[in-house]
Amino acid sequence: MNVPEDLKYTVEHEWIRLEGNRATIGITDYAQDQLGDVVFVDLPAVGQEVQAGGNLAVVESVKSVSDVYAPLSGRVVAVNELLKDAPETLNQDPYGQGWIAVLELTQPDEVQGLLDAAAYIQHLSGA
Amino acid sequence: MDGKTQSPPAIPHRPEPLIFERGAPGRRALDLPAPDGPLPELDRLVPASLRREAPPALPEVSEPEVVRHYTRLSQRNFSVDTGFYPLGSCTMKYNPKVHEEFVSLPGFSRLHPYQPAETVQGALRLMWELEQWLCEISGLHRATFQPAAGAHGELTGLMLIKAYHAAHAQPGAPPRDEILIPDSAHGTNPASASMAGYRVVEIPSDARGGMDLDVLRRSVGPRTAGLMLTNPNTLGLYDENILEIAALVHEAGGLLYYDGANANAILGISRPGDMGFDIVHFNLHKTFSTPHGGGGPGAGPIVVTEKLAPFLPVPLVEKEGDRFRLVYDRPQSIGQVRAFYGHFGVLVRAYAYILAMGPEGLRQVSEDAVLNANYLLSRLREHFAVPYDRPCMHEFVVSAAPWRRLGVRGLDIAKRLLDYGFHPPTVSFPLVVEEALMVEPTETETLETLDAFADAVAAIRQEAETDPDLLREAPHRTVVRRLDEAGAARRPNLCWPLAGGELTP
Structure with a gap:
């Protein structure tokens, strides 16, 4: 299972790429594999404020409908419009073209609570 | 056939055209004679503003074409009448054919919901007795037959919880706006709770597949409106801690909702009311052997404790002496959740099933x-x-x-x-x-x-x-091979092309 070293993670199988005060959010390779073929992604609105632990997006696959939680608090500054027409991108390239949203962080300290790659791999092996 | 496995019937692998793709212009299934007398003016029957300008593009087919088309399609269905159907959670039990005899008796099949109660005493008696039986089976007090399916029963039950808490609200108390649901629940439980305006709090399963009591203890509180539980749960396991779960929720002031999807495991053995539940829905099309789903009529009656009975939808059937009547005057009722009395034909089948089985048979x-x-x-x-x-x-x-x-x-x-x-x-x-x-x-x-x-x-x-x-x-x-389910959901094609190439929904 692919778990890039340079990203942060949550136990809910989201990944976070930190760049200054911004965080790009997606779901992990493990998550997309568990979900199966993704058929629809309900994206947040740009400008929307989200709290850590609150709903960020909804991913619908042939198997289930799952919430994607905001791993950090912030304001949505960009969403991946590509997923509207090509939700399969989330399966094909979960860490790249399949990103979901970019947050501008309002509580940067929350970053301390995220997992690094090693901790996420450990979480997966315990799952 | 090797004797060990069943072979499906040989079905020619050719696509069945749509009924709209059959027939020919002007073809009819039957010819009506010309009317004997003059017709009233069309404008007097239907105002011009309500009439379409061109006739609808309906199929023009003969009766055998129609019958063969739908018979062929029905033969491609998989049903419990054609094979083993172990679809977990759906209880695809066989439906005895004698039920169809009962439901087609004119006294049941030729009724109109607006008939005076005096002329439908038999139908009312059937509903009243079925209600008594469901109360006895569940260990609860009163029931409504209006919900058309299990999820509809869930929504109705949550509306009762809301009405109950509204009637018992303490001034200054926080709103009871949370419903607790285990992570093994049917997806309809959180969906119904959200639809009813509640926030869903998920409770994880413990190592034995039951509800994690420690998390439950931390999660109940003054905002708990209720807890929804399927017991046995969707893992097919009986939650051994149900009495403690019920006590925790009740002590916090919440109510317990029993999702009856798995009631086929407990008939005559244990009763949700005795476990501590306040509201139960039964899927008559699962547990009580009425025809199943596929969009057809189901029934998800809910049964409740005495304290919730005032909030049930109207009307209820009341018995006075040996007569039955429909009672609408119930001021605390949440109103109606469906027209009339639910799917009456389904109730007749469930009544026949329970009557035939009896208490020992149900057990x-x-x-x-x-x-x-x-x-x-x-x-x-x-x-x-x-x-x-x-x-x-x-x-x-x-x-x-x-x-x-x-x-x-x-x-x-x-x-x-x-x-x-x-x-x-x-x-x-x-x-x-x-x-x-x-x-x-x-x-x-x-x-x-x-x-x-x-x-x-x-x-x-x-x-x-x-x-x-x-x-x-x-x-x-x-007949059809592996379907591209992802493609069908990502790029659904809901139109068919008419001969002219025009797309019609």
């Missing part, structure tokens, strides 16, 4: 359902991982995760079972089990059928070892 239904499930689990366990391994109730969940090393997933096993003439079990649910297969044989199946199914799974296991592509590309013997 045997559940005992046989549990026995069949445990037998099938014992025959299948060697091929799968068994999470939360303990005796199951009327259904069980196994994990096909061990098949992953062969490149085979639960869905592939399900599709291959179709080639062996079986309806697949529920797959990918509950979500807490990886590659879940949820099997519910029901009480109506014979030992031979259960063995044939287990033999088919064993044969498929062999195929997975030697030729996994056979599974990944299955089914091979059905």
Whole structure:
């Protein structure tokens, strides 16, 4: 299972790429594999404020409908419009073209609570 | 046929055209004679503003064309009348045909909902007695038949919870706006709670597949409106802590809702009311052997405790002496959740089933359902991982995760079972089990059928070892092969082209 070293993670199988005060959010390779073929992604609105632990997006696959939680608090500054027409991108390239949203962080300290790659791999092996 | 597996009937693999693609201009199924006298002016019957300008593009077909088209389609259905249907959580038990005789009696089939109560005493008596029986089976007080299905019963039950708390609200107290739901629940539970305006708090399962009591203790509080629980749960396991769960929720001021999807395991053995539940829905189309779903009429009556009865939808049937009447004057009622009295024809079938079974028979239904499930689990366990391994109730969940090393997933096993003439079990649910297969044989199946199914799974296991592509590309013997489910959901094509090339919805 692919778990890039340079990203942060949550136990809910989201990944976070930190760049200054911004965080790009997606779901992990493990998550997309568990979900199966993704058929629809309900994206947040740009400008929307989200709290850590609150709903960020909804991913619908042939198997289930799952919430994607905001791993950090912030304001949505960009969403991946590509997923509207090509939700399969989330399966094909979960860490790249399949990103979901970019947050501008309002509580940067929350970053301390995220997992690094090693901790996420450990979480997966315990799952 | 090798004697071990059932072969599906040979069906020619040609597509069935739509009824709109059949026929010819001007063709009719029947010719009506010309009217004897003059017709009233059309404008007097339907104002011009309400009339369409061109006739609708309806099929123009002969009667045999219509009959053959729909008969052919019906033969392509998989039904419990054509094969074993162990679809977990759905209780696809056989529906006795004699029920259809009863429901077609003119006293039931020719009624109009606006008839005066004096002329429909038999129908009212049937509803009143069925209500008494469901109250006895559940250990509760009163019922409504209006909800048209289980999820509709859930929504109605949540509306009752809301009405109850509104009537008992303490000044200055925080709003009771949270519904607790275990992570193994049917997806309809959180969906119904959200629809009713509640926030859903998810409670994880513990190591034995029951509700995690420590998390529950931390989660109940002054904002708890209620808890929704299926018992036995969707893992087919009875939650042994139900009395403690009920006490925790009640002490916090919340109410307990029983999702009756799995009631086929407990008839005559344990009662939700005795477990501490305040509201129960029964799926008559599961537990009480009425025809099943597919968009057709179901029934999800809910039964409640005495303290919730004032809030039930109107009307209720009341008995006075030996007469029955419909009562609408119930000032605390949440109103109606469906026209009239629900699907009356479904109620007649459930009434016939309960009357035929009797108390001892209903208990045997559940005992046989549990026995069949445990037998099938014992025959299948060697091929799968068994999470939360303990005796199951009327259904069980196994994990096909061990098949992953062969490149085979639960869905592939399900599709291959179709080639062996079986309806697949529920797959990918509950979500807490990886590659879940949820099997519910029901009480109506014979030992031979259960063995044939287990033999088919064993044969498929062999195929997975030697030729996994056979599974990944299955089914091979059905009218349509593996469907592109992802493509159908991503790019649904809901139109068909008319002869002129124009697209019509």
